[in-house]
Amino acid sequence: MATALPSLNELLASAHVVSLPLTTRFRGITQREAVIFDGPEGATELSPFTEYEDAEAATWLRAGIAFGWGELPKLRRDxxxxxxxxxxxxxxxxxxxxxxxxxxxxxxxxxxxxxxxxxxxxxxxxxxxxxxxxxxxxxxxxxxxxxxxxxxxxxxxxxxxxxxxxxxxxxxxxxxxxxxxxxxxxxxxxxxxxxxxxxxxxxxxxxxxxxxxxxxxxxxxxxxxxxxxxxxxxxxxxxxxxxxxxxxxxxxxxxxxxxxxxxxxxxxxxxxxxxxxxxxxxxxxxxxxxxxxxxxxxxERMLRDYAASPDRDAWWRDRIRRCYALL
Structure with a gap:
């Protein structure tokens, strides 16, 4: 089921870039970076690992848009x-x-x-x-x-x-x-x-x-x-x-x-x-x-408390722009 894409400006305006500490090192990292969006259907996420290429990360972005802007299928369990x-x-x-x-x-x-x-x-x-x-x-x-x-x-x-x-x-x-x-x-x-x-x-x-x-x-x-x-x-x-x-x-x-x-x-x-x-x-x-x-x-408090640094925020926003162009 295809989901109509929000505009890039709408997507960026709703984006919050966070950096969350881990309890133990995992996959070689101690901080997990992610982007949280405010979609009309609810909060959604973009969190491909930083080493992933844009073509792969764009698939993750498509998934996040579908969850925040699209319809859910029939659910069979709660x-x-x-x-x-x-x-x-x-x-x-x-x-x-x-x-x-x-x-x-x-x-x-x-x-x-x-x-x-x-x-x-x-x-x-x-x-x-x-x-x-x-x-x-x-x-x-x-x-x-x-x-x-x-x-x-x-x-x-x-x-x-x-x-x-x-x-x-x-x-x-x-x-x-x-x-x-x-x-x-x-x-x-x-x-x-x-x-x-x-x-x-x-x-x-x-x-x-x-x-x-x-x-x-x-x-x-x-x-x-x-x-x-x-x-x-x-x-x-x-x-x-x-x-x-x-x-x-x-x-x-x-x-x-x-x-x-x-x-x-x-x-x-x-x-x-x-x-x-x-x-x-x-x-x-x-x-x-x-x-x-x-x-x-x-x-909102946790989004502020764990907001990524300005340079990492800019990095993720650039990534969103590049990935969005591939959708």
């Missing part, structure tokens, strides 16, 4: 079960991170972190499993950090911890297909994330039989309606995740999760717990393992 996200922290920090997620029965553990070893991953995953107990669900996310042989070896080494699935063990579709073939006997599913959201053809993974499930994200896929089209065409089970969004971006993801016909996996939409500050007095954090499907009321 709350979404979410997983805890475990950054590549040392073992002695695992319990502290888990304590931020109220009632979550699933943990996604970051592995294959640059500068760390498989032994570091094993120790972290073992501690998560110990704290979660046998009933907890543990999934891994390598962000494409292994080659095929490394992925096979790592998955074999980590299989003893009863892994729910492994997300993006390798970077390419061909590599995913090969890893899936090699580890299929272990019964550990392979999930595709970057191979969906960063691909020119997000359906290539499904056609290549390279994954058992897809991780879909509303902003990188261009919005809720576009993501739903991909889910329908792929014909694979999905989970909905986020990209370290503010609660506004998480609300966008929650509405996507609420519209997906079937949702067999807990969703990666609990990452507000990784933020030391947010843009709302009522952040979308996990309560009893779930978040509500709702629009977020933005706090």
């Amino acid at each position: 709350s979404i079960r979410v997983n805890a996200t475990m950054p590549a922290v040392a073992v002695d920090q695992v319990a502290t991170v888990l304590a931020r997620y109220d009632g979550c029965r699933t943990v996604k553990v970051k592995v294959a972190e640059r500068g760390q070893s498989l032994d570091d991953d094993i120790a972290r995953v073992a501690e998560v499993r110990r704290l979660m107990g046998p009933e907890g669900r543990v999934r891994l996310d390598a962000n494409g950090g292994w080659n095929v042989d490394e992925a096979e070896h790592a998955i074999r080494s980590l299989a003893e911890f009863d892994i729910e699935y492994v997300e993006q063990p390798c970077a390419t579709v061909d590599e995913l297909a090969e890893v899936r073939r090699r580890v299929k006997y272990m019964g550990i599913p392979i999930a595709a994330d970057e191979s969906v959201r960063k691909a020119d053809d997000p359906l290539a993974v499904a056609r290549a039989d390279a994954a058992d499930l897809l991780v879909v994200k509303a902003q990188p896929l261009g919005g809720i309606h576009r993501a739903l089209d991909i889910v329908h065409e792929a014909g694979l089970p999905v989970t909905v995740s986020s990209a370290l969004d503010t609660s506004v971006g998480l609300a966008l993801g929650a509405h996507l999760a609420a519209a997906v016909p079937e949702l067999p996996y807990d969703c990666g939409l609990g990452t507000a717990s990784l933020l030391a500050a947010d843009v709302t007095e009522q952040p979308l954090r996990a309560r009893d393992g779930a978040i509500d499907v709702r629009r977020v009321d933005v706090s």
Whole structure:
């Protein structure tokens, strides 16, 4: 469903650029920058990571416009079960991170972190499993950090911890297909994330039989309606995740999760717990393992308190102009 674009002037006039501190280093950063817009349908967000090129970031802008200026699809649920996200922290920090997620029965553990070893991953995953107990669900996310042989070896080494699935063990579709073939006997599913959201053809993974499930994200896929089209065409089970969004971006993801016909996996939409500050007095954090499907009321005070510096504000506004020209 196409959404009529607001004018560039309208978009810029409604933009608030923020820089939010994180509770722990994640993806190599300690501050998360984002743009919050005041759309006629409610607050919306633009938050591609700073290293992304304009063509990719423009898709995120399209998603934000659709959520703030467009219509929502039919929603099928009013709350979404979410997983805890475990950054590549040392073992002695695992319990502290888990304590931020109220009632979550699933943990996604970051592995294959640059500068760390498989032994570091094993120790972290073992501690998560110990704290979660046998009933907890543990999934891994390598962000494409292994080659095929490394992925096979790592998955074999980590299989003893009863892994729910492994997300993006390798970077390419061909590599995913090969890893899936090699580890299929272990019964550990392979999930595709970057191979969906960063691909020119997000359906290539499904056609290549390279994954058992897809991780879909509303902003990188261009919005809720576009993501739903991909889910329908792929014909694979999905989970909905986020990209370290503010609660506004998480609300966008929650509405996507609420519209997906079937949702067999807990969703990666609990990452507000990784933020030391947010843009709302009522952040979308996990309560009893779930978040509500709702629009977020933005706090004017918090927008002021966490406003980005003038040079970063100017950087983001220039980026909006460039991305808008690509829509």
